[in-house]
Amino acid sequence: MYTMIITPNPKDPEIQLLTSEFNSKGYEVQYFIPSTIKVKVNIHKFEDQFLNLEPKRILVRGFGANVTQKIFFRLDILRAIEEYGIRLINSRESLEIASDKFLTSVFLEKHNIPTPKTIICEDPHDAIHMYEELGGDVIIKPLFGSKGIGISRLNDKGFAENVIITLGQLNEVFYLQEFIEHYNRDIRIFVIGDKAIAGMYRVSDNWKTNVYAGAEVKPLELTEELTKLAVKSAQVTKTEIAGVDILESEEGYYVIEVNSIPGFTALQKVTEINIPEKIISYFLETGMD
Numbered sequence: 001m002y003t004m005i006i007t008p009n010p011k012d013p014e015i016q017l018l019t020s021e022f023n024s025k026g027y028e029v030q031y032f033i034p035s036t037i038k039v040k041v042n043i044h045k046f047e048d049q050f051l052n053l054e055p056k057r058i059l060v061r062g063f064g065a066n067v068t069q070k071i072f073f074r075l076d077i078l079r080a081i082e083e084y085g086i087r088l089i090n091s092r093e094s095l096e097i098a099s100d101k102f103l104t105s106v107f108l109e110k111h112n113i114p115t116p117k118t119i120i121c122e123d124p125h126d127a128i129h130m131y132e133e134l135g136g137d138v139i140i141k142p143l144f145g146s147k148g149i150g151i152s153r154l155n156d157k158g159f160a161e162n163v164i165i166t167l168g169q170l171n172e173v174f175y176l177q178e179f180i181e182h183y184n185r186d187i188r189i190f191v192i193g194d195k196a197i198a199g200m201y202r203v204s205d206n207w208k209t210n211v212y213a214g215a216e217v218k219p220l221e222l223t224e225e226l227t228k229l230a231v232k233s234a235q236v237t238k239t240e241i242a243g244v245d246i247l248e249s250e251e252g253y254y255v256i257e258v259n260s261i262p263g264f265t266a267l268q269k270v271t272e273i274n275i276p277e278k279i280i281s282y283f284l285e286t287g288m289d
Contacts (some may be wrong), residue, residue, distance in 0.1 A: 001054050002028040003219045006078070006088075008035060008064035014265060014276075015061060021280040034074040047084040057087045059283050060095065060263045071144070089283055090260045094239040098260035100177050101143050104237060112227070112237040114254050115248075117178040124168030130176055131160050137179040140164075140170070152206055153179060177256075180249050185209060186256075187220060187246040188228035190267055191239075192282045196227040198271040211266045219270040226253070233258050240286070241279060246282065 002020055019029045032049075039046060050058075058081065063074040078092035086286025090098075097103045101273040108115040119130040120143075131138055137155040140163065154160035164174065186209040189199040192232050199222050204215040211217060226246070233255045234242035247254040264275040 001026055001029060002010050002052060004032050004050070004053060004058045005061055006032045006034065006058055006063065007031060007061045009062075012061075014263060016245070018059065018061070018280060021276045025280065025284065032216045034059065034077055035070075037077060039077065039080070044101045046080060047086075050081065050084060050086050053086065055087075055284065056085060057089060057165045057283060059279075060090050060261070063095070089240050089286075090242075091238060091240075094237065094260045097237045098239050098242070098258045099144055101141055101257070102173075104258055107237050108233060108255055108258075113233055113236065115122040115250060116180050116254050116256060119174075121174050124164045124174070127176060128161055129173035130174075131176050132157075134176060134178045136160075139177045139179055140167075141175045141177065143175055151208065155179070160170070169238070179207070180247050180254055180256075182209075182247045182249055185248065187226065187248060188245065188262075188267065189220075189222070189226060189244045190262060190264065191230050191234040191242040191244060192278055192287060193240060194231055194235070196222055196230045197278055198222070198267055198275065199226065199230075200267050200270050202266075215267045215272050225228070229253055229255065241282070 005015060005018065009015065010033065021072065022029045060078070063078065075092060076098060078088060078095065082088060082092055087199055097107055102120045105115055105118045117134060119134065121127055121130060131154060136157060140152050140154055142150040152163065154163060166182065167174065184204045184206060186202050187199060188202060189196050199220040201218040201220050202209040202211055202215040203218055204213070209215045230244040232245045237258045239260045243257070243259035244255060246258040247256055268275050
């Protein structure tokens with residue numbers, strides 16, 4: 001039996017852990033690397049490379065960050081795979097929603113999930129006005145991105161104007177979110193299907209709490225409230241395997257992001273649950289006919 005993982009980097013340590021779990025269950029793993037794919041329409045049948053998959057699923061662990069045209073092409077590839085009856089976990093729709101902070105915010109708001117006040121626009125002059133409307137203390141983020149890269153806090157008007165005008169010259173879209181005081185700590189909860197399997201605190205010496213930026217991880221006991229909030233956030237963004245990021249403020253919890261390609265290395269350090277095993281078991285067992 002063989003299965004497939006979509007990934008930009010088969011040598012990634014997490015990919016290797018997932019591969020080992022597949023191997024332990026008797027599966028040979030092939031890697032589908034989006035940047036290397038040549039699609040030949042009406043020359044070689046696109047679906048031939050997926051004929052022997054059992055079950056008819058592919059585990060998606062990223063499609064690579066790149067310029068806009070390549071992102072759309074790689075999303076198109078995922079949609080083409082689904083057209084031939086292959087189930088992707090996570091789906092193309094999930095990646096489209098959760099990878100785009102604007103869509104994530106809209107889906108969370110539509111389903112009454114608490115999320116910070118957010119404004120998205122293209123015009124830098126509008127962005128400067130909206131910066132003031134949000135209280136003069138905002139987080140500016142790229143629409144697409146992970147690991148906290150490109151995220152800045154703007155709480156000085158002169159500096160904010162300089163940043164916004166510069167980004168405007170680069171034709172960037174402005175995603176502005178009110179800053180929520182969270183005392184340099186946030187929460188990441190890992191959701192698989194309809195279950196929150198584990199969570200952690202990410203603690204930093206500044207407002208930026210990404211592990212990639214140096215935050216430390218601490219164990220978290222999942223409460224019923226956190227579990228319901230995380231699972232609902234994953235479900236409304238169509239994400240079967242999700243990392244849900246939550247701020248804990250004096251006003252309560254705010255969901256700030258849903259990750260459709262969630263890393264698990266940091267979380268594994270503070271939980272005894274075998275996360276790769278949980279992912280692969282869900283992948284193989286869910287939706288069995």
